[in-house]
Amino acid sequence: MSLAGEVRWLLSRGRVYQDALGRPVRCRGILIDITESRDDAQGYVTQTSLRSEGPLERAAILCLDARSALGDGTSSKLRLLMDLLLLELGREIGSRMDA
Template structure:
């Protein structure tokens, strides 16, 4: 009885955290197997960038998971994905999507592409954050590759992504907490970028 109650409380806590996470702007999770040229999306990501939440959990091609990217962003996003897949490391890309029957949204895809012992990129994993409201406020991100002089916030995000990957498949509430941390790091990075732009204009 006690064990069942504890399990119910854990499930409720996990549900509440995921609801809060979604309300905060984290709308999807992706994993990219570069060796097999396949991407796995959760239902949120599948609905936004592939156009059908029923594709969640299925191995998809890059073409399939970029179906809903805005026509004006398609070409450069494809180039960025190709370059990121060759280089590995940090993945940070901002673009618009046009999901079926919904308004255009701005997404920030934040993740990391891991390399094997030979330095070959093999597995990418990350999250999607809806930054539409931030965009309306004049904030923004840019696509970027690995930076050896990265800000501490960038390094913190990389460590969070590594921790999330280590917990993959565990269905642990810790994954949700890590996603919350990643979202907060993303907000701090947005404020940092905005401050840097203001200084550049002065």
């Protein structure tokens, strides 16, 4: 539970769809609260019960943990690949929520 005025860390990935004039008409994306993995250094997986989630949610949590484990010293290409994987997982989770 978040307290008023508390700072939270979010991982966000999304896309804005535009009309022919370039105006935004719809957005899809995902926001994941990664505060525990940033603050605790124990990682997201140890704080979350993986058994209560579906397979896509479990995969997203594990990918967040892997990305955190890579750290900032990892090549930008590898970080980009991890971000793209998280983005695609978020899209898939979002599309299943729309159905």
